[in-house]
Amino acid sequence: MARGRGRLSGIEQLPPEADQIVADAAQALQDRERTQIDIYEEFFNALNKLKRDHRGELEFAVPSFSAFNRYSIRLSAMTRRLEETREIASAIAGRFDAQASDDLTLIASEAIKTLVYETLMDSGRSGASPKEAQQLASALYRATQAQGVSTNRRLKVEKEFAQAVDTVGKVAGLSKETMDEINRRLGIL
Template sequence: MSRGRGRLSSIQLLPKECSDIVIWAAGELQANNRPQTEIYREFVLKLEERQRESHGELDIRIPSFSSFNRYSIDLDATTREMNEAREMATAVLAGLDHNDGDDLTKFVGEAIKAAVMATLRSHKGKLAPKNLLELASTMRMIAMAQATSSSHRQKIEAELVAKTKEAVTTVAKAKGLSDEGAKAILDQILGVST
């Protein structure tokens, strides 16, 4: 499944002490309020200042503008993909009952299954046995989670019905209601004939 990271970009090769500057640049690029060239100039100034502050202890190689531009394009593509995924999830989840964990479990499970199937299709039978085992394990865990969710919901519903019957029976006896009266109340509460 994993193809490796490939060659690291000059931005990825910056020392970890520059992470805050990279994060700042990413935020500026995503805000889309200023030209990229202006953000790059300030990015370079911040890196040069960090280099001076380190008194030569950090080896900061300033990324070229083309590297910064590739980073910007990759960041934009990733942000767009995340926004599209969030919009799709929001649209699907809008139709679900958020109090029903079973629906949410089904949605997440189906989304993961679709991702696994897309991975299989995109690799067209070129996955290593280890990767196939990982995908199979993922699918098994999803099936188990969905079964557990349904089983848990059914158990809670059964407990609720039992407690409701017990409460109605107790109150009916205390108030002197007949068995038929208690049964009629239960039918109304539970929505079924008991």
């Protein structure tokens, strides 16, 4: 019997109208210039303002501080893993003495491999479905093939990498804005 993903977090249950508020909070958390309590207070006030602005037409529960804290920890861990992946891939690219134009291909391929591996390792907790496992395996296969491609195929590899990051983000339950930020930080967007 396949396990489900489980209950959605309070942040995942927010309506699409709150996506920018969540993205702003995620960015503030990643910037690490303010305390989490200050960021939560701003997040809390912005969500309550959103509710007031919609005059009862948009009903949702504002996530608790503990839910915000869990989101913050998950976001921090994901960001840290992606940054480590980028550093490792850069070191590998240097070790293989790849030409400058092909560095992105090698880095993207290694990052996809790491993301797929980490997602599969976490699947016991997140309950990845067989379809998601197939998508991850497909991304891994494409990544290994991409290592041998020439520079003129770099754009295709970037797209595949963005799709793999998107797949991993969906499995992890991250918002589109968070995934866009991750792609931006990895230099894909």
